Amino acid sequence: MRLSFAALSAIALLAACATPPATPPVGPDGKPLPQVYDIGRSDKDAIQFRMLDSINVLRSEKGVAPLAFDAALNAAAATHSKDMARQNRPWHFGSDGSSPIDRVARAGFDGRMLGENISETYETELETLAAWMEDPATRAVILEPRARRMGFEWFQEPNGKIWWTLVTGS
Numbered sequence: 001m002r003l004s005f006a007a008l009s010a011i012a013l014l015a016a017c018a019t020p021p022a023t024p025p026v027g028p029d030g031k032p033l034p035q036v037y038d039i040g041r042s043d044k045d046a047i048q049f050r051m052l053d054s055i056n057v058l059r060s061e062k063g064v065a066p067l068a069f070d071a072a073l074n075a076a077a078a079t080h081s082k083d084m085a086r087q088n089r090p091w092h093f094g095s096d097g098s099s100p101i102d103r104v105a106r107a108g109f110d111g112r113m114l115g116e117n118i119s120e121t122y123e124t125e126l127e128t129l130a131a132w133m134e135d136p137a138t139r140a141v142i143l144e145p146r147a148r149r150m151g152f153e154w155f156q157e158p159n160g161k162i163w164w165t166l167v168t169g170s
Helices: 002-017 041-061 071-087 100-106 125-134 136-143
Strands: 113-121 149-156 162-169
Touching (some): 071 100, 113 125
Antiparallel strands (some): 113 162
């Protein structure tokens, strides 16, 4: 009994000495300052499947069939994310003048390309998805009833900026 009391006392004493969690720095508006969303190599699968699962939940709520990843669409999305970073502008055309249709064909996609969403941001994939869902044009790409396959990739610059690309196809 005494040994248990001593052990619990020691744990309580050590807990009291612990450093409290740091509060995030706040800006002049009193809101927390944004933190860099640093994506490591080991995060790729988790990020991709979090996006796929989230999109499929949204599609399910609208009564639309789920999407599955397609390697060719992922490759086209990765190529475009890197190319947008090189060009330092978010737009749907490659530095060589290629369109989204050209890119998915070059990547070997054997279906029909239906839509592409892009973003230049410091936000997470789920914050980016939320922004896409707020805009009617990008929401339509995500909820397109004919879509069955998707590609999703990104490129992150050393300063933390992320270039996201989502491509859908049938």
